[in-house]
Amino acid sequence: MNTAVETPHCLEGRKTLGEDGHFQFHCGPELACFNTCCADINIILTPLDVLRLARHLQMTTTLFRARHTVTLQTKDLQLPVVALKMEESAGHPCPFVGPHGCRVYDERPWACRMYPIGLAMPPARAGQPPEPLYFLFEDGFCHGREGGTDWTVARWRRDQGVIERDRIERGFRKLVTHPWFIGGRKLDPRRQEVFLMACYDLDRFREFVFESSFLKRFEIDPEEAATYARDDEALLAFAFRWTRFALFGEPTLTARPIGVGSGRKR
Numbered sequence: 001m002n003t004a005v006e007t008p009h010c011l012e013g014r015k016t017l018g019e020d021g022h023f024q025f026h027c028g029p030e031l032a033c034f035n036t037c038c039a040d041i042n043i044i045l046t047p048l049d050v051l052r053l054a055r056h057l058q059m060t061t062t063l064f065r066a067r068h069t070v071t072l073q074t075k076d077l078q079l080p081v082v083a084l085k086m087e088e089s090a091g092h093p094c095p096f097v098g099p100h101g102c103r104v105y106d107e108r109p110w111a112c113r114m115y116p117i118g119l120a121m122p123p124a125r126a127g128q129p130p131e132p133l134y135f136l137f138e139d140g141f142c143h144g145r146e147g148g149t150d151w152t153v154a155r156w157r158r159d160q161g162v163i164e165r166d167r168i169e170r171g172f173r174k175l176v177t178h179p180w181f182i183g184g185r186k187l188d189p190r191r192q193e194v195f196l197m198a199c200y201d202l203d204r205f206r207e208f209v210f211e212s213s214f215l216k217r218f219e220i221d222p223e224e225a226a227t228y229a230r231d232d233e234a235l236l237a238f239a240f241r242w243t244r245f246a247l248f249g250e251p252t253l254t255a256r257p258i259g260v261g262s263g264r265k266r
C-alpha cells in the first residue's frame with residue numbers, strides 16, 4: 001500500500017478519476033499479497049486519524065504522537081505532515097499489522113481506507129475553492145485490481161466510511177488550502193508548532209482552552225464551551241477554526257477587548 005494523499009505533481013502519468021470514475025478492486029486474506037502492503041510505507045495521518053487511533057488505543061494524543069508518528073514537512077508551504085511511524089525491525093512493518101490483518105481496522109487511517117484511490121489537492125487560488133483530484137494507484141505488488149468488484153470513487157468512499165470522516169475534517173481542508181498560502185507564503189516554525197498542537201494533539205489543545213485564560217480572551221458561549229469539553233470531535237472542529245484565526249488572522253473568533261473591567265481601582 002502507498003500513501004493516499006499526495007500533491008498534484010504526483011499525478012503525472014497517472015489516471016485521474018472523478019467521483020463517478022470506475023475502477024476494479026477487491027482486497028482480502030485469500031490474496032497472495034495479503035498484509036505485504038502494510039510495511040515500509042508512508043501513511044499520512046489526518047487529525048481525525050490521530051484522535052481516533054489514540055482513543056482506540058486508550059492513549060492521549062500526546063503519547064500517540066510521540067510513540068507512533070513522525071513529522072515531515074511539505075517543501076512548498078512548509079506545512080507539517082504527520083505520518084505513521086513504521087517499526088524499526090526487519091521490513092519495517094506497520095505497528096498495527098498482525099497475522100490476520102489490520103489490528104486497528106475499525107479505526108484504520110483515512111489513507112488505508114482510500115487505497116487504491118489517492119487524493120491530490122491543487123494549490124490554493126484566489127476566489128476558487130480547491131477541488132480534490134482522485135487518482136488510481138497501480139502498484140505492481142497489489143493483486144487487488146485483478147478481477148475485483150466494480151466501484152465508483154463515490155461508492156468506494158461511502159463503503160470505506162470516508163464521507164463521514166471528510167465531513168468532520170472539512171475545516172482541516174479549509175486550513176491547508178487557505179488563501180493565505182497564495183503567492184508562496186510558508187509557515188514559520190512558530191506557526192508550524194501552533195498547527196501541530198491544535199490539529200494533531202487535541203489533548204494539549206484541550207489544556208490550552210480549558211486550563212489557560214483562553215475562555216476569558218475569546219467570546220465563546222458557555223454552552224458551546226461545555227460541548228467542546230465533553231465532545232472530542234466538536235473540539236477538533238473548533239481547533240481547525242481557531243487555527244485559522246491564530247495562523248492567518250482570519251476573524252473566525254471574536255477576541256474580547258483587552259483590559260475591559262480589569263483596570264486597577266483608585
Ligand code: SF4
Nearest residue numbers: 038094096097102112
Ligand atoms: S493501519 Fe492497518 S491498514 Fe494501515 S498500514 Fe497499518 S496495518 Fe495496514
Ligand code: SF4
Nearest residue numbers: 027033034037142144
Ligand atoms: S490487495 Fe492490495 S491492498 Fe489488499 S492486501 Fe493485497 S496489496 Fe494490500
